[in-house]
Amino acid sequence: MIQKKAMLIDITMCVGCNECQKACKVQNKLSDVEEKKLSPTAYTALSEYDGVFVRRQCQHCEDPTCASVCPVGAFTKTPEGPVVYDVEKCIGCRYCMQSCPFQVPRYDWESLNPRIYKCILCADLVKQGLPTACSEACPTGATKFGNRDELIAEAYERMKAEPGKYVDKIYGQKEVGGTSILYLSGVPFEQLGFKTTLQQTPLPALTWNVLSKIPNVVAIGGTFLYGIWWITNRRDEVRQYEERMKNNGHDQHDAPGH
Amino acid sequence: MITRFFKQLTVWKSIGILLLLAGGASTILRFSQGLGASTNLSDEFPWGIWIGFDVLCGVGLAAGGFTLAALVYVFNLKRFEPIVRPTILTAFLGYILVTVGLMFDLGRPWAIWHAIIMWNPHSVMFEVAWCVMLYSTVLGLEFAPVVLEKFKMHKTIKILHSISIPIIIIGVLLSTLHQSSLGTMYLIMPDKLYPLWYSPYLPVFFYVSAIAVGCAMVIMESFLSSRAFKRSIEMHLLMDVGRLAVLMLLVLTIMRALDLVDRHVLGLLTIPRMETYMFWLEVVVGMLAPLVLLSMKKVRQSETGLFTSAVLVIIGFVMNRMNITITGMEAWAGKTYVPSIPEFSVTLGIVTLGFVAFYYIAKYFPVFPPEHGAADGGAHTPDQDWHGGMNESSRATVHTVR
Ligand code: SF4
Ligand code: SF4
Ligand code: SF4
Numbered sequence: 001m002i003q004k005k006a007m008l009i010d011i012t013m014c015v016g017c018n019e020c021q022k023a024c025k026v027q028n029k030l031s032d033v034e035e036k037k038l039s040p041t042a043y044t045a046l047s048e049y050d051g052v053f054v055r056r057q058c059q060h061c062e063d064p065t066c067a068s069v070c071p072v073g074a075f076t077k078t079p080e081g082p083v084v085y086d087v088e089k090c091i092g093c094r095y096c097m098q099s100c101p102f103q104v105p106r107y108d109w110e111s112l113n114p115r116i117y118k119c120i121l122c123a124d125l126v127k128q129g130l131p132t133a134c135s136e137a138c139p140t141g142a143t144k145f146g147n148r149d150e151l152i153a154e155a156y157e158r159m160k161a162e163p164g165k166y167v168d169k170i171y172g173q174k175e176v177g178g179t180s181i182l183y184l185s186g187v188p189f190e191q192l193g194f195k196t197t198l199q200q201t202p203l204p205a206l207t208w209n210v211l212s213k214i215p216n217v218v219a220i221g222g223t224f225l226y227g228i229w230w231i232t233n234r235r236d237e238v239r240q241y242e243e244r245m246k247n248n249g250h251d252q253h254d255a256p257g258h
Numbered sequence: 259m260i261t262r263f264f265k266q267l268t269v270w271k272s273i274g275i276l277l278l279l280a281g282g283a284s285t286i287l288r289f290s291q292g293l294g295a296s297t298n299l300s301d302e303f304p305w306g307i308w309i310g311f312d313v314l315c316g317v318g319l320a321a322g323g324f325t326l327a328a329l330v331y332v333f334n335l336k337r338f339e340p341i342v343r344p345t346i347l348t349a350f351l352g353y354i355l356v357t358v359g360l361m362f363d364l365g366r367p368w369a370i371w372h373a374i375i376m377w378n379p380h381s382v383m384f385e386v387a388w389c390v391m392l393y394s395t396v397l398g399l400e401f402a403p404v405v406l407e408k409f410k411m412h413k414t415i416k417i418l419h420s421i422s423i424p425i426i427i428i429g430v431l432l433s434t435l436h437q438s439s440l441g442t443m444y445l446i447m448p449d450k451l452y453p454l455w456y457s458p459y460l461p462v463f464f465y466v467s468a469i470a471v472g473c474a475m476v477i478m479e480s481f482l483s484s485r486a487f488k489r490s491i492e493m494h495l496l497m498d499v500g501r502l503a504v505l506m507l508l509v510l511t512i513m514r515a516l517d518l519v520d521r522h523v524l525g526l527l528t529i530p531r532m533e534t535y536m537f538w539l540e541v542v543v544g545m546l547a548p549l550v551l552l553s554m555k556k557v558r559q560s561e562t563g564l565f566t567s568a569v570l571v572i573i574g575f576v577m578n579r580m581n582i583t584i585t586g587m588e589a590w591a592g593k594t595y596v597p598s599i600p601e602f603s604v605t606l607g608i609v610t611l612g613f614v615a616f617y618y619i620a621k622y623f624p625v626f627p628p629e630h631g632a633a634d635g636g637a638h639t640p641d642q643d644w645h646g647g648m649n650e651s652s653r654a655t656v657h658t659v660r
Binding site for chain 1: 289291293294295300302304328331333364367369376377380382385423427430434442443445446447448449450591
């Protein structure tokens with residue numbers, strides 16, 4: 001079985017050097033200007049909160065909302081963990097942007113041939129068993145690449161080893177059913193711009209619960225409508241038949257057989 | 259020549275021409291400069307009025323088509339037959355215009371056919387796309403007899419008649435699915451959509467409100483056509499359509515109220531913020547007011563009363579969809595969105611196109627039943643050449659073309 005990969009981002013260790021973004025831009029051949037926000041040319045970016053640096057990128061959800069909503073299946077969760085995008089399929093409807101719980105996908109608004117841009121967790125490298133470019137570049141170990149379950153175990157160990165250093169939560173362990181990006185922090189997550197109210201189960205189940213009922217709606221609805229039609233029209237037929245009988249002087253009142 | 263042209267140019271026509279010109283200019287901007295230059299959309303706010311109004315409202319406002327088709331052909335309420343054709347026409351045009359609007363909004367419109375071959379059954383939008391495609395075809399078939407009649411192609415009409423009931427039932431089912439699915443699209447955003455609007459029952463709310471607004475559209479369109487074509491109004495029918503609307507509004511109001519209680523969010527109704535005001539405006543103007551008005555027989559019987567109530571229902575419906583796409587999203591997005599002028603003018607241009615198309619089609623094709631003298635007061639008996647839709651099984655009341 002393929003091991004699920006992940007990245008553990010320890011916010012307490014990040015010094016804000018921006019090496020991750022630089023390495024990312026080289027890896028993905030993006031313009032090399034420093035950017036403070038996610039954009040079509042920045043798949044990861046640092047935000048600063050009073051000297052605390054947080055790098056953001058796609059969370060690579062275990063059950064990705066973007067992949068569920070895309071009408072043409074342009075997003076796929078690969079077995080190793082990265083959520084990848086196929087521009088050849090995309091129709092540009094932006095439902096993925098509208099519904100991503102972490103507000104990640106970016107769009108090329110100025111282009112006449114736009115596409116979605118986001119971190120793909122170096123899917124090609126990861127597939128070959130290599131680590132991501134940003135984790136390789138990180139000088140402090142704040143971004144660490146590895147197997148997801150091992151990284152979660154390590155995160156718990158770090159919390160145990162230095163009580164009081166971290167808030168009691170691994171962000172990404174349970175959010176929307178879990179993600180391949182995990183965060184440790186010394187400051188409550190909500191103070192660092194994280195959405196902390198997200199539900200703990202995957203979002204796609206919310207729509208699938210309804211969508212999966214469609215066959216029933218069609219079967220029951222179809223039978224119901226046909227039944228109504230049959231009854232209402234039969235009533236008409238009977239009435240006509242009776243009228244005809246009366247006009248013809250017959251006194252026989254049977255309904256016509258079908 | 260030129261003076262005659264200007265004499266014929268009424269106020270409405272001039273407004274229409276202006277709107278079409280503005281829409282045309284914005285179309286050029288959209289397709290030559292892209293979405294960034296023509297809209298106020300952003301990464302935080304990727305859906306605006308082209309989705310909120312052109313698509314969500316467009317589809318809903320066309321819901322009269324399946325409602326009336328169901329009433330007349332499935333429930334066999336043949337007295338509504340005289341208003342079936344204009345309603346089907348409205349719906350058909352509505353769906354065509356929704357598709358046009360979608361072409362503006364899609365970033366890669368040339369790839370729209372991908373939805374046909376690249377399936378993702380987990381996507382609500384995929385399901386909506388399929389339903390809309392199929393239902394537009396159904397509407398085309400339902401409207402085809404009108405065109406065929408004009409060209410006296412009675413054989414083809416006969417073939418259509420023979421399959422009319424299955425087609426109408428399929429149409430009702432498809433409508434049920436995608437009208438509700440437009441609400442399902444928002445189920446996957448429980449954290450984003452403000453709790454006054456987010457509800458696990460969104461699909462049901464969308465469906466019921468679509469039927470209500472479908473009825474309101476039938477009423478409004480009958481009034482406008484009666485003015486445009488100097489026809490009498492089918493008041494006796496429209497009163498009954500109003501009754502169906504009030505029933506739907508009642509169901510909707512009760513469900514939405516219970517849902518707020520159920521989700522323990524009643525407290526939100528009094529906190530002073532934008533969402534609260536918009537919610538109250540939507541509910542009072544667009545749901546409660548027409549509910550009260552239409553419940554009164556006097557209002558239903560008066561032309562102005564009925565028309566005003568219908569307009570309120572339509573306004574309320576549009577406000578609901580706009581609140582869900584815009585107002586209810588702003589807090590989460592951390593950004594406000596006001597549509598750009600090109601966004602407005604494309605939307606208005608598309609609406610104008612709908613009016614113009616309806617006018618000309620109704621003028622040149624047998625959309626309305628022929629009138630029987632001025633004294634007839636609106637009670638039409640369809641004559642030999644005219645019958646409501648494509649269904650033949652109603653020999654008792656309607657003559658079919660032989
Ligand atoms: S964070 Fe957003 S874009 Fe990334 S996988 Fe999850 S839903 Fe998709
Ligand atoms: S914008 Fe592209 S990738 Fe995103 S949901 Fe639409 S088709 Fe899929
Ligand atoms: S490379 Fe490491 S230390 Fe530098 S900004 Fe990125 S995560 Fe922080």
